[in-house]
Amino acid sequence: NRLINAGVHLTVASARSLQAMRALLNGVELGLPVIGLNGALISELDTGRHLLIRALESTPARASVAILAAHGASPLITSWDGTQDRVHHVKTMNAASDWWVAEKREYGDPRLRLSEDLEGVASQEDVVLITGFVPDQAAERLLEQLRAELAGAAIIHAGQHIYCTGWTEFQIQHPQADKGHAVPHLLELTGLRGSTVLACGDHLNDLGMFAAADESIAPANAHASVLAAATATAASNDEDGVIHWLLRRVGLIGT
Numbered sequence: 709n710r711l712i713n714a715g716v717h718l719t720v721a722s723a724r725s726l727q728a729m730r731a732l733l734n735g736v737e738l739g740l741p742v743i744g745l746n747g748a749l750i751s752e753l754d755t756g757r758h759l760l761i762r763a764l765e766s767t768p769a770r771a772s773v774a775i776l777a778a779h780g781a782s783p784l785i786t787s788w789d790g791t792q793d794r795v796h797h798v799k800t801m802n803a804a805s806d807w808w809v810a811e812k813r814e815y816g817d818p819r820l821r822l823s824e825d826l827e828g829v830a831s832q833e834d835v836v837l838i839t840g841f842v843p844d845q846a847a848e849r850l851l852e853q854l855r856a857e858l859a860g861a862a863i864i865h866a867g868q869h870i871y872c873t874g875w876t877e878f879q880i881q882h883p884q885a886d887k888g889h890a891v892p893h894l895l896e897l898t899g900l901r902g903s904t905v906l907a908c909g910d911h912l913n914d915l916g917m918f919a920a921a922d923e924s925i926a927p928a929n930a931h932a933s934v935l936a937a938a939t940a941t942a943a944s945n946d947e948d949g950v951i952h953w954l955l956r957r958v959g960l961i962g963t
Contacts, residue, residue, distance in 0.1 A: 709737050710960055711951075717900060719743070721887045723879075723913055725786065726751050726793065727817050740898055745786065746865075746913055747890035748836040748881055750897065759897050760890070761788055762882040763834035768861035770830045772838045772880045775857060777826070779850045781840030781878065784808060785826055786819070787833040794833065796823035804841030804875040838880040844868060847876035854880070865913070888916025908950045910934055925953055 711718050721743035722729055729742055730753055742753050750760040764772070769785075776783040782805035785796040797809050799822060812820060823829050830838075842850055851866050858864065863886070865879040887909075895901045907914065907921035910930035918924040918937045926938035927949045935941060943949030955961045 709735075711954055711958065712737055712739065714958055714960060716954070716958060717898075717903065719894070721747070721890065721907075721909075721914075721917055725817075725819070726753065726756060727819060728812075728815070729753065731815050741894060743887055743890045743894060745837050746879075746881060746885055747887045747916070748885035750890055750894055756793070758788065760893050761834055761836060762885045762889075763788070763836050764830075764838070764862055764880070764882050766831050768858050768880075769835040769838065770827050771857055772854065772862065773826045773830050775850070775853055776838065776840035776878065776880075779840075779842055779846060779853075781805075781842045781850065783826055784839040785823075785829050785833075785835055786837035786839070787829065787835045789833045793819045794821050794829075795819040796821050796826060796829045798822070798824055798826065802841060804869060804872040804877070805839075807872050808839065808841070836881065836885070838878075840878045840880075841869065841872070841875045842878070844874055844876050847878075850878065854878070886916040887914060888918075888920040891917060891920040906954075908954070910945065925950055 717740060719738055719740035719742055723746045726744045738753055741750050741759055743750055748762045749758055751758045773783050782801040784805060787794045854864050862880050863883050866876055869875045869877045905921040906923045907917045908925045910927050912931055914934055915937055924938045925940045925942055926934045927942050927945045929944040942953035
């Protein structure tokens with residue numbers, strides 16, 4: 709809030725949903741829209757209105773659901789139905805998908821919907837994210853099949869789940885659902901085109917945003933690839949390094 713009050717145009721770009729960001733950012737007086745779900749959405753945080761939606765085409769969305777289900781990945785569909793945000797899931801899920809849904813129930817996420825026909829959902833709604841989980845030993849085979857069958861029609865993220873050990877999380881999205889692609893759209897939507905962009909991030913999904921920015925700052929405990937791409941390094945996340953770096957940058961605290 710001190711940065712915002714000093715005239716810094718500050719916002720957040722996250723892999724998280726609008727609902728999760730709203731819970732975490734309670735009390736932060738953001739005036740700009742936020743970038744959500746890795747760049748699939750640009751949205752007003754307070755109203756929930758989407759200014760940009762990057763949705764998968766119906767064919768790759770249906771194919772992704774079918775492939776994940778065939779591998780026992782218990783797919784979860786995050787979508788926009790034309791009126792509301794939704795998260796669709798089946799009744800019987802594997803342990804990791806069950807955890808994913810339970811975590812959202814815990815903070816009262818209103819998007820959750822029990823839907824047994826996920827391929828039907830993928831045909832009827834704007835699908836912005838498909839998530840699934842498989843045991844680590846099954847991940848390589850699933851990744852190979854997804855890449856072969858989707859053939860560039862979607863971006864596929866796969867990585868070990870940090871909260872459910874032994875499981876690999878898959879995320880499937882529109883090819884341009886990337887923070888880096890979202891940045892110029894955000895500048896255009898907010899009348900800030902031509903502004904100097906300073907990006908702060910710590911993980912691989914921030915690299916596109918770093919490439920789209922004039923400057924980039926990473927905390928000391930960021931992923932090695934992010935540290936290598938950053939133009940400056942701050943103290944670690946545990947020390948609130950980035951926020952202190954920014955406060956010093958605009959002269960709100962001393963060096």
